[in-house]
Amino acid sequence: MTEIDLDDAAAVEAADRQGVLPAVASAAAQVRAAATATAEADVTRLIAAGRPRAVVCVGMGGSGIAGDVLAAVAGTECPIPVWVHRDGGLPAWVGVPDVVLACSATGETDETLSATDEAIRRGADLMCVTAADSSLARRAQQARAAFVPVPDISPPQAGLWALAVPGLVVAEQWGLLHERLDLEATAVRLEQVAAACYLGRDSLVNPAKGLALALGGRIPQVWGSSPLTGVAAYRFACQLNAQARTVAAYGVLPEVAHHQLAVLDGPAAGSPDDIFADPDLDGPAALRLAQVLLRDPAGESGRVRARADAVVTRAEERGTRLLVIDTQGATRLERLASVVGVTDFAAAFLGLQAVMPS
Numbered sequence: 001m002t003e004i005d006l007d008d009a010a011a012v013e014a015a016d017r018q019g020v021l022p023a024v025a026s027a028a029a030q031v032r033a034a035a036t037a038t039a040e041a042d043v044t045r046l047i048a049a050g051r052p053r054a055v056v057c058v059g060m061g062g063s064g065i066a067g068d069v070l071a072a073v074a075g076t077e078c079p080i081p082v083w084v085h086r087d088g089g090l091p092a093w094v095g096v097p098d099v100v101l102a103c104s105a106t107g108e109t110d111e112t113l114s115a116t117d118e119a120i121r122r123g124a125d126l127m128c129v130t131a132a133d134s135s136l137a138r139r140a141q142q143a144r145a146a147f148v149p150v151p152d153i154s155p156p157q158a159g160l161w162a163l164a165v166p167g168l169v170v171a172e173q174w175g176l177l178h179e180r181l182d183l184e185a186t187a188v189r190l191e192q193v194a195a196a197c198y199l200g201r202d203s204l205v206n207p208a209k210g211l212a213l214a215l216g217g218r219i220p221q222v223w224g225s226s227p228l229t230g231v232a233a234y235r236f237a238c239q240l241n242a243q244a245r246t247v248a249a250y251g252v253l254p255e256v257a258h259h260q261l262a263v264l265d266g267p268a269a270g271s272p273d274d275i276f277a278d279p280d281l282d283g284p285a286a287l288r289l290a291q292v293l294l295r296d297p298a299g300e301s302g303r304v305r306a307r308a309d310a311v312v313t314r315a316e317e318r319g320t321r322l323l324v325i326d327t328q329g330a331t332r333l334e335r336l337a338s339v340v341g342v343t344d345f346a347a348a349f350l351g352l353q354a355v356m357p358s
Contacts, residue, residue, distance in 0.1 A: 003354050006209045009199050012352050020243060020348045021199055023158035027341060028190040033151065034165035035183050041166070043146040046099070046127055047173045053097035054081040055176075056090065056124075057167065058115040059104055062157035062238065066103040066129070066164040068231045070171060073332045075227065077178040082171075088114030090122070099125040103163045105156035107134020120145075129166045146170075157242050160235070160340070161190075168333065179331055186334045193341030207325075208345030211292070214323055215240075215350060218290040219268075221260060222250045222343075225308045226299035228332055232339045233294055239347035246350070254307045261311065263289060264318050290321045294339050297326060 004011045012021075057067025067084040074082050085091065088111040094100065100119035104112045107130035116139050119126050126145035130136040131152065140147035148166040153159035165183065172181040196207055203209035222237050224230035230252030237250035251260050268289045295308055315322035325342060327335035 004352070006212065006349055006353055007203050012199060012349075015352045016348075018155055020155060020158065020352070021345075023153055023155060024344045024348050025194045025198075026153070026158070027161050027337070027344070028187040028194065030151075030153070030159065030161035031165055031183055031187040031190065034148070034162045035169060037150070038148050038166040038169045041146065041148045043127065043148070043166075043170055046125060046146045047170060049125060051080060051174045051176070052099040052125065054083055054094070055099050055101055055167075055171070056083045056085055056094050056119075057101045057103065058085045058090075058112055058119075059102065059163075060086055060109050060111050062160060062242070063103045063105050063109070063112070063163055065160060065231070065235055065238070066167060067101065068234065069160070069164040069333075069336065070101070070167045072228045072231045072336065073168060073181075074171060074176050075178055075332065078176050080176065082176070085115060087111055090115050090118045090124075094119070094122065094124055096123045099127060101167050102126065102128045102130070102136060102140075103167070104128075104130045104134070104136050105150065105153065105159050105163060107131045107136035109136075112136060113139070116140075127167070127170065129163050155242075157239060158344070160344075161337075181333065182331050183333075185329070185331065186337045189329050189334045189337050190341050193338065193345070197342060197345035207342050209349050211323060211325075211342065211346040212349035212353060214321065215246075215290050215292075215346070216353060218288045218321070219246070220248045220290050220292055221263065222248060222292045222294065223256050223260070223311070224250075224252045224294045224296070225304055226296035227252065228299050228336050229294035229296040229327060229339060232336060232343065233292075235340055236292070236294075236343040236347065239344055240350065243347040243351040253304050253311070257307050257311070261314070264291075264314055264320055290323065291315060292323045292325065292343075294343075295324055295326045296335060298335060299327075299332070 071082040128140035132149040150162040222233040224233040233250040237248040240248040328338040329335040
């Protein structure tokens with residue numbers, strides 16, 4: 001395995017044989033294209049049927065996070081449950097009054113197809129967001145269900161926004177969102193992130209490269225300070241697994257304060273700058289942790305804000321590496337995009353930094 005310099009743009013570009021960085025940089029274009037695709041799709045009957053009893057989002061892996069995005073943006077003010085289901089089949093309570101939203105980048109995921117078949121069998125309304133000419137698309141067509149096509153994005157984990165936007169558009173029409181869905185502002189925010197995280201920008205001014213370098217050789221723990229950044233934390237951990245091939249844990253405040261926070265007092269959270277550390281006595285570097293706190297000032301309750309501040313203070317007192325990233329933007333979706341954009345780039349850079357020889 002060879003480690004490359006992230007500021008050597010030519011070397012990083014050569015290592016990116018799958019085109020991960022361009023795919024991540026396409027996020028803004030995905031938002032706009034998905035909005036157009038949803039407007040052009042036949043979803044009028046679904047919207048005209050009125051607000052369902054519940055929305056059940058089915059999907060696996062990166063595709064399943066589209067359901068988490070919908071649930072987080074709808075928030076606790078949502079007048080109906082938004083349930084995320086990651087398995088085959090469906091919960092026993094799902095039936096005719098409900099809508100099943102099936103998201104799959106490939107349209108061939110076994111569990112998603114199983115849940116879709118069960119939705120059709122039970123007579124639940126169905127909306128499929130997936131690749132054209134896929135098994136899931138054919139099921140939607142046969143069931144005369146709403147269908148929104150997504151483009152072929154490789155790797156598929158980079159296609160979050162293509163999968164998430166259609167459900168958000170329909171949810172707004174049902175009156176499920178607490179605020180206006182400003183997709184253009186979200187796209188602009190993602191463009192700004194892409195410009196800041198551009199491959200050609202030096203690591204000293206590139207937030208994604210800086211984050212990747214800080215996490216190198218360590219096991220990340222990613223924490224969110226609100227349900228919104230909790231989704232971003234989960235997304236980042238999944239991207240670190242898939243793109244950087246590294247172990248990562250995630251959690252959401254205040255829950256992490258009751259268990260994961262205890263690691264700050266453990267041997268794996270020692271000072272990141274201890275040049276006198278003895279690997280034989282203090283443990284191998286691979287077991288060292290790095291904490292990432294994704295803060296959402298606009299979405300933090302007073303109690304959680306105090307918890308988040310306490311986490312920062314405690315990390316400083318212990319001399320542990322805590323990296324804090326704040327959300328930016330006016331709406332929930334824009335704030336979510338502001339941190340997902342940076343962390344998606346960071347996971348991609350971290351994965352490209354250590355490449356296997358060809």
